[in-house]
Amino acid sequence: MTLSEPLPGKNPMLAACRGDANNDHPLLRSARELAELHELRLGASRERADEIDHERTRLVREIDCWVTGQLPPSLGAARVHTETIGAVVDRLGQFTACAFAALASGSNWELGDAWERLAELAIGYEDLKDEVSVGRRRLPGGP
Secondary structure (H helix, E strand, C coil): CCCCCCCCCHHHHHHHHCCCCCCCCHHHHHHHHHHHHHHHHHCCCHHHHHHHHHHHHHHHHHHHHHHHHHCCCCCCCCEECCCCHHHHHHHHHHHHHHHHHHHHHCCHHHHHHHHHHHHHHHHHHHHHHHHHHCCCEECCCCC
């Protein structure tokens, strides 16, 4: 990853969501935390789920603030994306937790569906990362 490309690609992002602690990139660290929170949320009480959601919201905001400071201004004709990077990373964490839960459940249909959703979102993240990094796409509330 170069300085001109501050957003990590889908492979390091997926590794972070799986708990890879080898990279201390701020976005990857937050992705790892979000995936852990989603894993905790799967079996949490309503009260605990609310606490987890507050922490997730805080992390998503931190990601969005960090990303906004890293990106170049978007081009005048750049289309706006419907979600922030923080929201996409949060869903990557959620889909990772669900995929591993499906793996543990033994249901082939659930497992295939969960991994397919995760793979499709990872590709979408990669496309979004590429487009916002060069200014062709802009994020809600971003430059």
